[in-house]
Amino acid sequence: MSHTAHIPSHRKPRRSASKLALRAGVAGGVLGTIAVAGAAGPANAEPVTETIEMPALGSLDAAGGLASAVAASAEASQQEALDQSLRSQEDAALQKAAKEAKKARAEADRKAAAERAEEARLKAEQERQEAAARASRDTVRTQLSAQSSSNDGGSSSDSGSTASDSGSQTQAPTGSAAAIVAFAKAQIGDAYVSGGTGPNSWDCSGLVQAAYRAAGIDLPRISYEQSSMGTSVSLSDLQPGDILYWGSRSGSYHVAIYVGGGQYVGAQNPSSGVVQHSMDWDTPSGAVRIL
16 A cells, blocks of 8 residues: 555544534423524534533422422411410410419318308307306305395395385486486497497496496496495395496406396397396396495
8 A cells, every 4th residue: 555545534524513502491381492503614514412401490480489388387387386385375374373263262261161160169159158157147146045045034024125125126316326327228239348448339347337437436447346345235225326246246257237127237248238137137146335
């Protein structure tokens, strides 16, 4: 072979033309292709085509929508969690309030029951004391009656004196006795209060002291001190203004004022207050005369 023989070249010819095609993909369901082509060089040059795959516009829109949906869902979940927390707190607060209200009501009921029980106890104690006082007065009256019968010897002169005294009991009081009786009667209906000295509530010795003060006479405050004063008189020889006592003269526990006609006025007890009673209703143990 001749060294000068022509050996055809096996190299590909230089690109004489180029074409750039951009495939954009499907946008909104329609295939879109953007092609950019350029020609240069000989017409018989081999064309070269380059293709670039672009993401679909619809995919981009869907991705954006998905992100928004995810964000909205997260926000809704957060709000739901917050609402649930608030509801839990409200429920807990309501349960706590209900428990406290129930506890307060139970405590109020307990206190009311205790107060009722205490009132019943005090009333029973007062009734017991009054019954004991009556029994004691009955015993003292029996003893005094026996002593009187023994001392008097059952003489007929005593009967005559008693009849005369009964007649004198109906006489209207005068002077200091009238002032004492008038004051005592004016307080009928007032309340009995232990330690009371007026003007609208009294205990037994407080009323007697005030009645005598109205006549210008000062008496001690305590019942047994009042019954220890003056001169002891028989219950059959009473005069208006005399002080009646229950118990012993130096240890009396109740006093009242004889107002004539077989009646007396006294601050009896918390349930009765200041009352006027017949001597037969609760006969006193004895009497003293101050006037």
